Amino acid sequence: MVRLPLSPVEVERGRRLGAALRRARGARSMNETAVAAGVSPETLRKIETGRIATPSFATVAAVAGVVGLSLDVVWAEASTGDRLDEPALTAS
Numbered sequence: 001m002v003r004l005p006l007s008p009v010e011v012e013r014g015r016r017l018g019a020a021l022r023r024a025r026g027a028r029s030m031n032e033t034a035v036a037a038g039v040s041p042e043t044l045r046k047i048e049t050g051r052i053a054t055p056s057f058a059t060v061a062a063v064a065g066v067v068g069l070s071l072d073v074v075w076a077e078a079s080t081g082d083r084l085d086e087p088a089l090t091a092s
Contacts, residue, residue, distance in 0.1 A: 006053050014053025017060070017078035022048040024067035037062040 006014075025033050025048075034044040039059055046052040047063070064074045076082060 011050070011053050013078050015050035016081050017055075017074065018048040018050045020069070020074060020077035021063055021067060024064075024069045026067075028067070033063065033066055036066045039063065
């Protein structure tokens with residue numbers, strides 16, 4: 001199966017996704033985060049640096065869960081580039 005090249009919009013969204021996950025990881029080590037999420041450290045590194053612009057939903061959900069981000073925040077940051085604070089979305 002041949003995979004079509006990603007559009008510039010998809011590449012940029014992948015870069016923003018990686019940046020959001022990296023920011024949320026904070027001081028936690030990449031290795032610790034990857035193991036907790038059930039992915040390889042190399043895969044996490046590639047996602048965080050934007051080299052994997054379209055990771056699987058399951059991978060994104062696992063990493064987001066480990067770093068404490070809701071998928072709503074992940075999607076908003078990846079699609080718009082706006083940085084959101086998790087508490088702002090959950091406050092009533």
